[in-house]
Amino acid sequence: MLQVKVGTLNLRNPLILASGILDESGETMLRIAKNGAGGIVTKSIGIKEREGYENPVVYEFPGHMGLLNAIGLANPGIENYGEEIRIAKKGGVPIIGSIFGSNEDEFAYLGKKMEEYGADAIELNLSCPHAKGYGMEIGIDTELVERIVKKVKREVKIPVWAKLTPNTSNIVDIAKSAENADALVVINTVKGLAIDIDARMPVLSNIYGGYSGKCIKPIGVRAVYDIRREMDIPILGVGGVENYRDVIEYMMAGANAVEIGTAIRYKGINVFEEIAKNMESWMKENGFENAEELVGIVQRR
Amino acid sequence: MYRVVKIEKIKDEAKGIKTFRFHDSHKVEPGQFYMIWLPGVDEFPMSVSYVHDLKGVTVKKIGKGTEKMHGMKEGDKLWIRGPYGHGFKVEKGKALVVGGGSGMATLAPLIEKLKDYEVIIAARNKEELLFTERFKDVKIATDDGSLGYHGFATELAEIMLEENTYDVIYTCGPEPMMAKMVEIAKKRGIKIQASLERFMKCGIGICDSCSINGYRVCVDGPVFSSPLLFEMDELGKEKRRPSGLKVKI
Known part of the structure; x- marks a missing residue:
């Protein structure tokens, strides 16, 4: 009932663990897979080992109002990542290798390594809002996005997903520049800043961070809706998914599946099983036999 | 906030x-x-x-x-x-508490809640012993023999376990010490709880930095219990750098 396809990739349910949340170590990813996720995107991996920023790297807003983070693309480096993928793969769900580079050659190299390690797809991080020279700084340049996507597509056989930033004046333009990808992942975090007034300074050591959680859901749903209105490409909806209603909302806007991250803070790693169960019940009550029937049904063309 | x-x-x-x-x-x-x-x-x-x-x-x-x-x-x-995080769960019966170095800081409030227990406070030397005056009738071990038993806490613990019956072991200290205590508990079939430490970033269970064998020290721990502790093959052997790279301890 919950099975969906994202391009050629088959998922047992549309609930994928988003990049950056609990997906650095193979053992943790394996545990998430055993707890019901339909797929797992790894932490973004780059050419070299990176420690990330100094603490504080995460700020939690009171009242479940979400998180601001600037981990700083901490990762063990692509050469050290094969074993983690190998362990994660034991979970039996697709593992999508997230990568970040500063140009198309780095992305192509990283993509080839991920494919070699056994990743089922690649997610291009064109959208991290807090790392100089990477992510969003690349992802708002439509020509560079087009070159990166084309180059990686030429170099690997597995599907290539492009994760886009909402921190731009027109996400549809960026989406169109990534049209050669096999899927678009929409959205990454919203660039933000939090100040502790008692300390009289920004909380995060990096000053800026990426805002996530339920408050950004309308931004993500709107981005998915706008892109689906103009493109037929598979879309992964991301941003503020905490319950089954959020999943269905994203899918009705045009997403083929969703990614879930910050909700783990509030609901724990059982969030995937909980959403899957409730989503099935809702679909039965409302006469849907297959989750794919939901995709884009609110679109007016 | x-x-x-x-x-x-x-x-x-x-x-x-x-x-x-x-x-x-x-x-x-x-x-x-x-x-x-x-x-x-x-x-x-x-x-x-x-x-x-x-x-x-x-x-x-x-x-x-x-x-x-x-x-x-x-x-x-x-x-x-x-x-x-998750703290200690007070178990029924007689407890053996084994604290090494600053690990005693974590165990101290637990000891205040226990009724039937014995405590080993250990350190490299007598200058580094913690809370020896906060609790009465404690056993002391120092690596250099400057006070109490001359040797490791784990060695003194084995002697005590040989002479007495305990229902549960609580431990916190350097990881090699805790790993050894877990091994001893497993061998003797005694329940054990240990407060683990890993490089931590978010503290709220989302960043995966402090994970050991797929379990987050910040949220699933820091106190872990047997039998999960018996299965953790990274304990005492491997940890992760701030980058996430797994390295030998």
């Missing part, structure tokens, strides 16, 4: 170890920790060594943040969030 607390009292406890007391109305279970932010310096996890109204953290000078904290005065402020 942080709470700002004022340091009410500072006490020198042992060589390089100080206790800082402050008021915080949040309920804390033995074994839980705060994230302490020193604005402009660092943020780090610190287990709670006094859990009643006048809370306390007992801090060993080991890095930039803790060194700065050691230079602070009564009346200075700390930014805290938490308490976080």
